[in-house]
Structure formats: C-alpha cells, structure tokens
Amino acid sequence: xxxxxxxxxxxxxxxxxxxxxxxxxxxxxxxxxxxxxxxxxxxxxxxxxxxxxxxxxxxxxxxxxxxxxxxxxxxxxxxxxxxxxxxxxxxxxxxxxxxxxxxxxxxxxxxxxxxxxxxxxxxxxxxxxxxxxxxxxxxxxxxxxxxxxxxxxxxxxxxxxxxxxxxxxxxxxxxxxxxxxxxxxxxxxxxxxxxxxxxxxxxxxxxxxxxxxxxxxxxxxxxxxxxxxxxxxxxxxxxxxxxxxxxxxxxxxxxxxxxxxxxxxxxxxxxxxxxxxxxxxxxxxxxxxxxxxxxxxxxxxxxxxxxxxxxxxxxxxxxxxxxxxxxxxxxxxxxxxxxxxxxxxxxxxxxxxxxxxxxxxxxxxxxxxxxxxxxxxxxxxxxxxxxxxxxxxxxxxxxxxxxxxxxxxxxxxxxx
Amino acid sequence: xxxxxxxxxxxxxxxxxxxxxxxxxxxxxxxxxxxxxxxxxxxxxxxxxxxxxxxxxxxxxxxxxxxxxxxxxxxxxxxxxxxxxxxxxxxxxxxxxxxxxxxxxxxxxxxxxxxxxxxxxxxxxxxxxxxxxxxxxxxxxxxxxxxxxxxxxxxxxxxxxxxxxxxxxxxxxxxxxxxxxxxxxxxxxxxxxxxxxxxxxxxxxxxxxxxxxxxxxxxxxxxxxxxxxxxxxxxxxxxxxxxxxxxxxxxxxxxxxxxxxxxxxxxxxxxxxxxxxxxxxxxxxxxxxxxxxxxxxxxxxxxxxxxxxxxxxxxxxxxxxxxxxxxxxxxxxxxxxxxxxxxxxxxxxxxxxxxxxxxxxxxxxxxxxxxxxxxxxxxxxxxxxxxxxxxxxxxxxxxxxxxxxxxxxxxxxx
Numbered sequence: 001x002x003x004x005x006x007x008x009x010x011x012x013x014x015x016x017x018x019x020x021x022x023x024x025x026x027x028x029x030x031x032x033x034x035x036x037x038x039x040x041x042x043x044x045x046x047x048x049x050x051x052x053x054x055x056x057x058x059x060x061x062x063x064x065x066x067x068x069x070x071x072x073x074x075x076x077x078x079x080x081x082x083x084x085x086x087x088x089x090x091x092x093x094x095x096x097x098x099x100x101x102x103x104x105x106x107x108x109x110x111x112x113x114x115x116x117x118x119x120x121x122x123x124x125x126x127x128x129x130x131x132x133x134x135x136x137x138x139x140x141x142x143x144x145x146x147x148x149x150x151x152x153x154x155x156x157x158x159x160x161x162x163x164x165x166x167x168x169x170x171x172x173x174x175x176x177x178x179x180x181x182x183x184x185x186x187x188x189x190x191x192x193x194x195x196x197x198x199x200x201x202x203x204x205x206x207x208x209x210x211x212x213x214x215x216x217x218x219x220x221x222x223x224x225x226x227x228x229x230x231x232x233x234x235x236x237x238x239x240x241x242x243x244x245x246x247x248x249x250x251x252x253x254x255x256x257x258x259x260x261x262x263x264x265x266x267x268x269x270x271x272x273x274x275x276x277x278x279x280x281x282x283x284x285x286x287x288x289x290x291x292x293x294x295x296x297x298x299x300x301x302x303x304x305x306x307x308x309x310x311x312x313x314x315x316x317x318x319x320x321x322x323x324x325x326x327x328x329x330x331x332x333x334x335x336x337x338x339x340x341x342x343x344x345x346x347x348x349x350x351x352x353x354x355x356x357x358x359x360x361x362x363x364x365x366x367x368x369x370x371x372x373x374x375x376x377x378x379x380x381x382x383x384x385x386x387x388x389x390x391x392x393x394x395x396x397x398x399x400x401x402x403x404x405x406x407x408x409x410x411x412x413x414x415x416x
Numbered sequence: 417x418x419x420x421x422x423x424x425x426x427x428x429x430x431x432x433x434x435x436x437x438x439x440x441x442x443x444x445x446x447x448x449x450x451x452x453x454x455x456x457x458x459x460x461x462x463x464x465x466x467x468x469x470x471x472x473x474x475x476x477x478x479x480x481x482x483x484x485x486x487x488x489x490x491x492x493x494x495x496x497x498x499x500x501x502x503x504x505x506x507x508x509x510x511x512x513x514x515x516x517x518x519x520x521x522x523x524x525x526x527x528x529x530x531x532x533x534x535x536x537x538x539x540x541x542x543x544x545x546x547x548x549x550x551x552x553x554x555x556x557x558x559x560x561x562x563x564x565x566x567x568x569x570x571x572x573x574x575x576x577x578x579x580x581x582x583x584x585x586x587x588x589x590x591x592x593x594x595x596x597x598x599x600x601x602x603x604x605x606x607x608x609x610x611x612x613x614x615x616x617x618x619x620x621x622x623x624x625x626x627x628x629x630x631x632x633x634x635x636x637x638x639x640x641x642x643x644x645x646x647x648x649x650x651x652x653x654x655x656x657x658x659x660x661x662x663x664x665x666x667x668x669x670x671x672x673x674x675x676x677x678x679x680x681x682x683x684x685x686x687x688x689x690x691x692x693x694x695x696x697x698x699x700x701x702x703x704x705x706x707x708x709x710x711x712x713x714x715x716x717x718x719x720x721x722x723x724x725x726x727x728x729x730x731x732x733x734x735x736x737x738x739x740x741x742x743x744x745x746x747x748x749x750x751x752x753x754x755x756x757x758x759x760x761x762x763x764x765x766x767x768x769x770x771x772x773x774x775x776x777x778x779x780x781x782x783x784x785x786x787x788x789x790x791x792x793x794x795x796x797x798x799x800x801x802x803x804x805x806x807x808x809x810x811x812x813x814x815x816x817x818x819x820x821x822x823x824x825x826x827x828x829x830x
Contacts (some may be wrong), residue, residue: 033708040697051690078580079533110580111659112537113644117598120525121536121621164819165525169491201679204689206536208522264679272783278459280691286697287456289703298709301442302716303456358687369686373693410688 016326027331033295034335034392035342037288041385042343044284046375047355048277053376055270056235058238058368062198063139065104065229066238073253074226075262080109080181083224084254090228095247100238102134106227107215111178113158113208117169122162122208124178126215135231138196138209139353144192145170150403153214156190156402159207160197168192171356176208188218200368202265205298226316230303266368285388296328296396300404308412315406324404328397336389340382423657428733438765442713443745449709451756453702457695457799459764462789463811464691466765468684472649474782475672478618481519481644482652483678485510486661488667491643491676494597495830499639502666506518506643509662512657517646519546522630522639526593528573530581537577539624541630553624558612560585563626564689570626571605574619575612580588591623595634603633618718618754666680688706690740699799703806710745710807713815714738721818721828731819738818742811746804753803754796760790 020027046394060066069090074082083089087105107126112119129148138149156174157168163284168174172191177187191209208348210226216222232238238258245256260267298305310320354372436443476482485506487498500506503520522541527534544563547579548554551570554562563570571589573581583589585607592602605625611618631637647655647662660670674681721734721784772785 025715029708029712031717033705035703036703042685044694044697047690048694068822076579077582112534112535112536117497117594118493119594120524121527121538164492165494199679202620272771275762279769279771280694283460284612284701287453287698287701290452291449291701291708294445294452294705295708296711298442298445301445301713302713325512355693357686357693369683371686371689373690 012322012326015323016330019323019327020331026302029376030331031335031338034292034332035339036290037230038339038385038389039279039334039343039346041284041288041388042340043346043350044380045281045381045384046343047373048376049378049381050374050376051369052270052277053108053378054370054374055236055273055368057261058370059200059266059270060116060231060235060259062141062200062368063136063138063203064259065135066229066232066235066259067241067245068257068262069228069230069249070226070255072156072251072253075255075257078108079109079181080107080219080221080226083107083221083226084228085227086223087223089226090249090254093245094230096303097244099232099234099241100230101233102131102231103132104128104135104229105131105212105225106229107212107219107221108226109178109219111208113162113168113199114175114177115166115172118166120162120165121206122158122176123177123206124210126210126212128212135229136194136366138198141196141198142194143197145192147194148209149193149213150211151216153211154189154191155193155211157194157196157207157209158192159204160195161201161205162208163192163195163370170195174208176210178219181221185217208331213389220275258271264315281384285384289388289392292332292392292395293399296331296400297403300324300400303404304407307407308409311407311409312413321401321405324401325397328401329393332389332393332396336385336392340385344377347377350375387413424733425736428736430742432737432744435737436456436741436744437750446706446709446713446745447749447752448703449705451753452809453698453705454750454753454803455760457698458754458791458793458796459700459760459789460477460691460695460698461792461795462757462761462765463769463787463793464674464688466789467539467783468687468789469649470783470784470787474682474784475613475677476646478556478613478675478782479551479553479622480673481668481801482647482649483645483656483659483672484668485643485663486641491669491671494523495524496634496636496640496641497596499508499596499636499641500668501638503643505666506663506668507623509659510643510645512662513658514643515568515647515655516550517549519550519644520627520640521642522627522634522636523641523642524593524630524634526591526623528577528581529590529592530583530587532582533580533746534592535621537578537591537621539591540622540624541627542630543625543627544788549760553611553618556611556613556618557609560607560609560611563624565630567608567626567627568646569603569629570608572611572623573607575610576611576620578607585610589623591625591633593634596636601633601635605629620715646822649675658745672825701803702803705809706746706749706803706806709816710742710810714742714811715817718821720819722823722828723730725821725826731821732745734803734821735815738815739808742815743804746807747806750800750803754800755819756758758791761791764788765791 006177010053071084074078094100094253104127109123111124129150148157172325174190174192176190177185180186196207230241230242240259242256249256307320311317325410351374354374356372356373376394437456487500490498516742520543526537526539526793528537542563544565544567557572563572587607590602591605592600595601613619630751631639644830655670656670663670768786768788770785771787
C-alpha cells in the first residue's frame with residue numbers, strides 16, 4: 001500500500017488511457033457530445049462576430065470612413081467658419097502611412113432643397129466624385145440614375161427618402177439653398193442625376209450630394225473644406241492612425257475623430273448588438289457546459305460497479321479521484337480540440353458563400369445589417385471558447401470524480 | 417409467451433416505469449439534459465420577444481404612434497395642401513372604434529434659424545394635452561419642459577439641432593415655413609424645451625410647437641394633417657382595417673407604424689431570422705446532448721438485458737421496454753423543460769435583465785436597459801416534437817441492438 005500512494009503521473013495516464021480505449025463506445029459517445037457542443041459554440045460565436053463585423057464595415061463604408069479630420073470645433077458647430085483653410089497641410093501626410101487606403105475631402109453644411117412647391121431640409125455634402133469611391137461605397141448605393149460625374153458641376157444626388165418627400169424625379173431641377181460664410185443665403189439650380197439608398201435612415205432621409213469643385217466655387221470657399229475622410233486598410237488600424245495624425249497635427253487647429261465618435265448612435269447600436277449576442281452566447285455556453293457535465297455524470301453513474309471493484313481491491317479513493325479526473329480532462333480536451341477544428345472547418349466552408357437570411361427579409365439592408373451572414377473566427381471568440389472549455393474541464397472533471405469517490409462500496413458492488 | 421397482447425403491453429409498461437423509478441439518478445440526469453435544453457430555448461425566445469416588444473413599443477411611443485391617419489398621399493409628400501378635409505368626421509370614426517388615445521397634429525417642412533446658422537426641420541404642431549396619451553415625447557425633454565396648453569409661440573427642439581443652432585432655453589428662434597399657397601412665412605418662437613433622447617430621429621431635424629401656434633402661423637385655422645393613435649400591438653391590424661372601412665370614401669390613408677416605417681418591421685424580421693438560425697443550432701446541441709445521455713445509459717445495460725432474456729423475456733419485449741423508457745423520459749423531460757423555461761421567463765420577466773451592465777449606459781437604440789423577457793410559445797410545438805422524436809430515436813437504436821442479443825454473451829460482456 002505504501003508504494004501505491006506514490007503512483008506516478010505515468011501510471012495514472014496509462015490507467016486513464018486504458019479505460020478510455022477499453023470502453024471505446026462510451027468514449028466515442030462522450031467525445032462526440034463534447035466535440036459537437038464545442039463545434040456549434042464555435043460556429044455560433046463566429047456567426048455573431050461575422051454579423052457584428054459586417055455591420056461595422058457597412059457602417060464605415062456607407063458614409064463616415066474610419067477617421068475624419070476637421071478644423072477644431074466643426075463637428076459640434078457644423079459651421080462653415082470652422083473649416084480647414086489649408087487642406088494641403090493634412091493631405092500631404094496621406095502618402096506617408098501605408099494604413100491609409102483611401103481619403104477624400106468634403107464640405108458639409110445644412111440647407112434646404114426644393115422642387116416645385118415642396119421643400120425639405122437636407123444635409124448638403126460636397127465630395128470629390130473619384131476620391132470618394134476609394135473611401136466609401138456610396139457610389140455603389142445609387143439605386144436609380146448615376147453617380148456624380150467628374151467635371152459636371154450641376155450633378156446632384158439625393159437620399160432615397162429626401163427624393164421621395166420632395167417628389168423629385170431623375171433629371172428634374174432641384175433648387176438648393178444654403179448659407180454662405182458671411183451669412184448670406186444663396187440658392188442654385190442642380191439637376192437630380194441619382195438617388196442613393198444606403199439603408200441607414202438618417203442618410204437616406206437627409207443627404208444631398210454634389211461635387212466638391214462646384215461647391216467650392218458656389219460658396220466661394222477657395223480650396224478650403226470641412227472634412228478629410230480616411231479609410232484604413234483594417235478596422236483595428238483606426239486607433240493607430242488616430243495616434244499618428246494626432247502627433248502630426250496641432251490639436252489647437254484640428255480635431256481628429258474615429259468613427260465611434262462621429263456617430264454615437266451607431267456605436268450604441270453596435271454595443272447593443274454585442275450585448276444581445278453576448279446574452280445569447282452565454283445561454284448557449286451554459287447549455288453546452290451542462291450537457292457536458294451531464295454526459296460525464298451519466299457515464300460515471302453507469303460505472304459504479306467498476307469503481308466499486310477498484311476500491312474493493314484496495315485502491316485509495318484519492319487515486320480513483322485522480323484517475324477519473326485525468327480521464328475527464330483528457331476527454332474534454334480531445335473533444336474540445338476536435339470540436340474546435342470541426343467548427344472552424346464549418347466556419348471556413350460557410351465564410352465565402354455566407355448564410356442567406358433573405359428569406360426572412362427582402363434583400364434589404366437596414367441599419368447596416370446584411371441579410372447574408374458570413375461567419376468569422378476571431379481571436380476573442382477563440383479565447384471565449386477556450387475559457388468555456390477550461391470551465392467545462394474543471395466542472396465536468398472535478399465534480400463527477402469527487403462524487404464517484406463517495407460511492408458506497410456495498411451498494412456499488414450489488415449493482416447488476 | 418401465450419399471454420394476450422394487452423397483458424404483455426401492460427407488463428412492458430410496468431417494467432419500463434419501474435426501471436425509471438428504480439434508477440432515479442439516471443432518470444433524473446437524462447430528464448435534466450432535455451429539460452435544461454428546452455428551458456434555455458424557451459428563455460432565448462422570451463428574451464428576444466421581450467426585447468423586440470420593448471423596442472417596438474419605444475419606437476412607437478417616441479413620436480410616430482401606432483397608427484396615423486392623413487389625407488391620401490400626405491405621408492409620401494407632406495404638403496399643407498393635403499390637410500385633412502373633415503377632421504371631426506375622422507375623430508368620430510376613431511372614437512366609434514373605441515379608441516380614446518389619439519391626438520392631432522399639423523406637420524410641415526421648414527427652416528429653423530438662429531443668429532449664427534440655419535437648420536432644415538420638420539415642423540410639428542402638437543396638441544399639448546392629448547399628445548401625452550399617444551407618445552412619450554414629453555418624457556424625452558431633458559432640458560426645459562414640454563408644451564403647456566397656455567403656451568403661445570413656444571418651441572421645442574432636438575438637442576442636436578439646438579447645439580447646431582447654438583441656442584439655449586429662452587432664446588428666440590426664427591422658424592421659416594411655407595403656408596398652403598407656397599408663400600414663405602416666418603415667426604419668432606421662444607425655445608422652452610430641448611429633447612435629449614439620444615435616439616435616432618428625435619434629437620435632430622424636428623421643431624415642435626403647439627398646434628394652435630402652427631395653425632395660426634401657416635394660416636390654417638382648425639386644420640390638421642395628422643391624427644395619431646396609440647393602440648395595443650395586437651389590435652393594430654384589426655383597428656387599422658376597421659378605420660379604413662369606416663373612412664372609405666374620405667380620401668384618407670390609415671397607416672399602421674409598419675406601413676410607415678417598413679424598415680423597422682424588416683429589422684425585427686431580420687433580427688428574428690438571425691435568432692432562429694442561432695436557435696436552430698442550439699436545438700442541435702440539445703438533441704445531441706439528449707441522444708448521447710440516453711445512448712450511454714442504455715448501452716451500459718447489456719448485462720441487465722442478458723439476465724432478462726435468460727429468464728425468458730424476448731428481444732422484442734426488451735426493445736419495447738427500452739422504447740417506452742425513452743419516450744417516457746422524453747415526455748417528462750419536455751414537461752419539466754416547459755415548466756423550468758416558463759419559470760425562468762416569468763422570474764426574469766418580473767425583475768428584468770439588466771443590459772446596462774453590458775451596455776455601460778442607459779437607453780440605447782430604443783432599448784431600455786432592463787429587458788423583460790416575454791413568453792412566446794408559437795414554436796414550442798415544433799421544438800417539443802423534434803425533442804420527442806429524438807428521444808424515440810435514442811430509444812430505437814439500443815432497442816434494436818437489444819433485440820439481437822444472445823443472453824449468454826450479454827451476461828458475460830456486460
């Protein structure tokens with residue numbers, strides 16, 4: 001007995017492996033439960049992450065870009081007096097950062113659009129027709145008519161809802177009214193060339209888009225602009241670029257804003273979706289944990305007689321505990337690895353084609369949600385799943401093993 | 417073996433039930449696997465339903481109400497020439513339909529101008545008394561107050577508009593609009609309240625004044641463009657239909673919120689689609705867990721079956737016992753799952769689930785920080801059916817194996 005207390009890890013390992021191999025059917029079924037649980041968890045969390053990241057991308061590409069640079073105070077005042085007078089000073093920096101994949105200059109101000117008798121308040125935006133396409137996908141969101149043509153100064157594009165409210169048809173004359181720097185009201189005739197539908201209500205409801213050159217002439221602003229909009233190659237590089245620009249540009253003259261600050265509503269919406277997904281995933285994680293625990297408990301329950309015999313021949317209860325624990329931990333880790341691999345394979349096979357939810361809603365994008373979900377594996381979710389597996393190993397390993405050491409010998413041996 | 421069939425069946429049932437009761441621990445574990453799975457599905461539905469109800473309720477109460485009635489075409493092209501011709505008749509019809517929560521508005525486009533700049537706005541003339549019965553706009557006013565009946569030329573703006581105009585409470589704001597002939601009119605209004613809802617569409621692009629003020633300003637005495645009705649979500653379709661029927665020849669449009677803002681409806685549908693995809697996968701986890709627990713427990717009983725066969729029970733009878741056991745476990749699991757799920761939804765529905773811990777702040781996208789799950793059982797039939805089917809499957813395989821057993825081998829190998 002003395003030596004048996006010093007059983008090496010090797011012996012335990014051998015015992016555990018032998019138990020698992022001998023009882024192939026039970027091992028297989030238990031493994032299947034675990035792999036299945038972890039695989040589905042992987043898929044679900046990838047679906048959730050893919051969905052969220054698509055929303056983020058859609059949002060950034062629809063209007064705001066990753067980062068905007070304004071003259072200090074412009075975002076709050078929306079006043080043309082807070083403008084960037086020498087855009088050169090900022091734009092010369094664009095070449096030096098490889099993270100910048102596109103940038104454009106814009107002028108933003110509010111105004112009034114009228115057609116015939118009806119008029120509507122609009123957010124007037126002037127941009128460079130070519131450069132804009134490097135930053136946002138607005139040009140692809142034109143559902144009727146065409147995108148702004150370079151050199152055609154009277155082209156106008158309206159948001160879907162604005163056009164509807166005004167009753168404006170393609171080709172029609174639209175009168176835009178804005179305030180110039182000195183407060184003087186100006187009005188000018190434009191021709192409606194395209195109608196834009198982004199699915200984001202606040203854009204569709206208010207946008208009036210013209211080309212930058214014509215706006216600069218019309219408003220007599222020279223070269224000055226209000227926004228420089230930057231698109232980064234990856235979402236994660238936004239922070240980085242923010243810091244780089246903040247170092248280069250004087251904080252007294254400019255404000256640099258990442259997308260989260262530009263539209264707090266969307267930030268809230270993303271946070272909300274995140275919380276929603278988290279609640280659902282949490283329930284699923286708990287469910288998977290319980291199923292794993294359940295399988296381990298039931299499989300031990302069926303082994304009571306075997307354990308009784310082991311204890312009866314003189315194995316200490318502590319040794320039984322370690323043997324069972326090792327078995328469970330091995331099972332769970334093998335199951336988790338298999339499950340994670342299976343889940344990842346499933347995710348990769350679905351990632352390109354996506355899962356189409358158009359059946360549930362007409363191929364419609366609202367609030368940047370895509371009806372086709374492309375699952376995506378992220379490091380965060382991998383850590384989440386790993387964490388869940390660890391907890392599962394602890395719970396499903398310790399508790400049943402501990403219970404098993406409390407079996408009553410006489411009862412266990414009597415079991416048929 | 418010559419017993420009548422009904423007696424055999426009776427015995428099988430009795431033996432199966434005794435097996436379940438004798439091995440209480442095993443039965444509890446298998447039942448538990450099913451119950452927890454079904455309960456979590458029920459909870460997830462409830463959570464989703466509660467969230468959507470909360471969201472749609474807040475969306476309607478924010479400003480648009482449940483149903484709006486306008487002159488035909490006004491919603492698409494809001495022009496003052498499309499005022500409601502005979503408001504009294506519409507109100508009679510609304511009252512006849514048993515609705516007491518309604519309010520009248522006059523809506524038009526305009527510009528709000530301060531000393532520094534101008535903003536395009538939707539001008540809304542609201543009935544200061546009745547508006548509170550329909551929407552909760554007065555609760556969204558964080559600075560200042562809502563309109564009072566005696567207010568004249570008072571104005572409420574959204575926080576974003578007010579910031580952009582650089583105006584504060586008590587300041588004069590010039591409101592420029594068009595009267596029904598298209599002539600420009602301008603009035604100076606005093607800012608008495610600022611909406612700080614943080615919600616899309618409320619904080620920006622709206623200027624609210626009293627109905628009487630706007631009527632006077634655009635020279636449309638006693639005219640309105642909109643009647644807003646608040647109603648229980650379930651009654652909206654039938655109420656809209658009823659109103660449409662009674663106002664058939666008045667050239668009016670009766671629009672429930674989902675006709676006015678189909679995107680919101682689509683959003684809910686798409687969100688549900690995402691959830692169903694999720695739940696479909698969760699159902700698989702539940703089924704796999706159930707199948708596994710049952711298979712393990714049944715396959716470990718070979719020796720027991722050998723003994724049973726040795727004393728003369730046939731393979732088919734053993735298969736019958738196993739099948740009955742599996743179905744009984746399935747049924748008990750489903751029932752306890754429903755009870756457990758019901759209890760969880762009721763409990764969380766009573767106290768709410770605090771999303772603000774996750775969100776870090778209060779109202780977000782029409783969602784209150786506290787979500788009250790709401791029971792929604794319209795998918796329960798299918799889910800329970802699928803779970804029961806799985807438990808039958810889990811019974812059939814071991815039953816089939818048992819029917820092939822040789823007693824001697826079974827006893828030796830068990």
